[in-house]
Amino acid sequence: MLAMFLAAIEATIVSTAMPSIVAxxxxxxxxxxxxSAYLLTNASTVLLFGRLSDVFGRKPIFMAGISLFLIGSTMAALSGHMVTLIIARFIQGLGAGALMPIATTIVGDIYTKEERAKIQGYLSSVWGISAVTGPLLGGFFVDILSWHYVFWMNIPLGIFALLGILVFFKEDAEKERHSVDVKGPLLIMISISALMVVLVEGGVGLSWTSNEIIGLIILFIAGFLGFWYLEKKAKSPMLPLSLWKNPSIRYANLTSLVTGMVLIGVSSYLPAFVQGVMEKSATVAGFTLTTMSIGWPIAATIAGRLxxxxxxxxxxxxxxxSLIIGAVIFSLLSPEKGPLFAAAGSLFIGIGMGLSTTxxxxxxxxxxxxKTRGIATASNMFMRTLGSAxxxxVLGGILNSRIQTTLEREGIDREFTIDSTNLLLNEDSRSELSEPVLQVLRDGLTSGLHLVYLSLLVLTIVSLLLILCLPKETKT
Structure with missing residues (x-):
């Protein structure tokens, strides 16, 4: 639960602090x-750690993951440049790949089939309740102290988690010693990295017809096909393709891919809207995310009984x-509707995530x-994290493209760039802008974020259609 607390805090506290960090x-x-950096390595290693826990046991892999997470957190807290922060987030993500799936798998190991639904609901509830503090702490650190504390606070929590697992967790399960697929995670990381560069930079930093974009698309396809071929031939694959023959796993994982995109769209860009468009403080931005963290644990607890x-x-x-209701609210979001309207959208998204993930x-x-519970559980978290990455x-590319289009339309693209949007996220720099420029930048950010929220509505509709494909006869 302490390790899941780390993951919960990470999901919301950084989101709240990001406008101030980028400013x-x-x-x-x-x-x-x-x-993306955090989510990419998280997604790439979540399956590897799941498989390693099946082979070598949960305890040593879990402790290694927490240690990597703490190293990344320390580097992030010391970062003085955006690129350095992104590298630190890569390392953080490596460790985070072990936190959620192995913690959840341990619960699956030590409780009976009858107890599992109730306990998983409690576990998700603890994750959500701890996440409630994330946005509030993020706002507090930014407004009162410094964004660096967002990462420093992980250190004592991680140390307590390590000590707790070391002293109290006794694992007697027999481990099988055999080879583990390592090439798979590497190929999927290369493939998805190439895809993300295309999605973020295509049409903005790089022309869609440029050699760089074409080369990256080829790299993405080659990496994905290589991953599929290796998984098919490997004796101990990272993601056994046989898992996908089970309709419950197949549609649950596909839905998690889509809802992962929804989740990151809300948590990443809602603070930017509240601070950059509504011109509210980081604490208020944190509040709009807190409602999602409140809805999630309540719904997860109810889901365990339902x-x-x-x-x-x-x-x-x-x-x-519930996800669709939340996305509809976000699609109607405007500066005039205020933070409470945004918070209502977050609440419904949280309820939807709590019900579905549990x-x-x-x-x-x-x-x-x-023997396959670790990798099966990890496969679902892999798909959700991959969706978030x-x-x-995708949503970052949409936002950047719309801001760039707005600057070009108003004829100020030579004097101001997408990075000039930084100026909207800080009250002092915002006050130095002339009214016409301030209006253009605000319009670009507002229209870009509106497109992001319309995209979320489409994704939630797709997720419901996938859920309807789940087999009717399968029940606990």
């Missing part, structure tokens, strides 16, 4: 990469409908045995 370090065009009575499919459908985990764990890139 100090510069590089608004790299905004999405702070999230699954036992109405099944995971109906529970998931309720989650999908349902998916329970259904997946009940359909596999101990791709979503950060």
């Amino acid at each position: 100090e370090l510069g590089g608004f065009s790299l905004y999405s990469w702070v999230f 699954i036992l009575t109405i099944g995971f499919r109906v529970t998931s459908i309720c989650g999908g409908i 349902s998916f985990i329970v259904s997946i764990q009940n359909s596999v045995d101990w 791709i979503g950060a890139a």
Whole structure:
């Protein structure tokens, strides 16, 4: 639970602090990469750690993941440049790949099938309740202290988690010693990295027809095909393709890919809207995200009970409908509607995530045995994290493209760039802008974020359609 606390805090506290971080370090065009870097390595290693935990046991892999996370956190806290911060986030993501899936898998190991739904609901609840403090702490650190404390606070928590696992977690399960697929994570990391560069820079920093973009697209396709071929031939694959034959796992994972994009769209860009467009403080921006963290644990706790009575499919459908309601609210968001309107959208997104994620985990764990439970659980988190990584890139590309178009339309693209949007995120720099320039930058940011929220609405509709494909007869 302490390790999951780290993951929960990371999901929200950095989002709240990001407008202030980018205002100090510069590089608004790299905004999405702070999230993408973390999510990319997280997604690339979550399956590897899941498989390693099946082979060598949960405890040593879990402790290694926490240690890597703390190293990355220390580097991030010491960062003085946007590129340095992105590198630190890569390392943080490596460790985070072990936190959520192995913690969840441990619970699957030590509780019976009958107890699992209830306990997973509690576990998700603890994750969500701890996440409530993230936006508030992020706003507090930015407004009162410094954004560096966003990363420094991980250190004592991580040390406590390490000591707790070392002293109290006794693992007697027999481990199988055999080879582990390492080439798979490397290929998927290269492939998705190439795709993200295309999505972020295409049409903005690089022409869609440039040699660089074409080369990156070829690299993405080659990397993905190489990954698929290796997984098919490997004796101990990172992601056994046989898992996808199970309809519960297949549609749960596909839905998680899409909802991961929704989640990152809300957590990454809502603070930018509240601070840059509504011109509110970081604390207020944190509040609008806190409601998502409140809705998530409440819904997760309820989901643990609903699954036992109405099944995971109906529970998931309720989650999908809630996601659509939240996305509709965001699509109607404007500066005049204020932070409370934004917070309402976050609440429904949180409820939707709580209902659906708990349902998916329970259904997946009940359909596999101990030897594959780690990788099966990790596969769902891999897809959600991969969705978030791709979503950060796609939505970041949409935002950057719209801001660039606005600057060009108003004829100030030579004097101001996408990075000039940094100026909107700080009250002092904002006050130095002339009224016409301030209006253009604000219009660019507002229209760009509106497109992002319309995209979220489309994604939530797709997620509900995928949930409806879950098998009706499968229940816990």
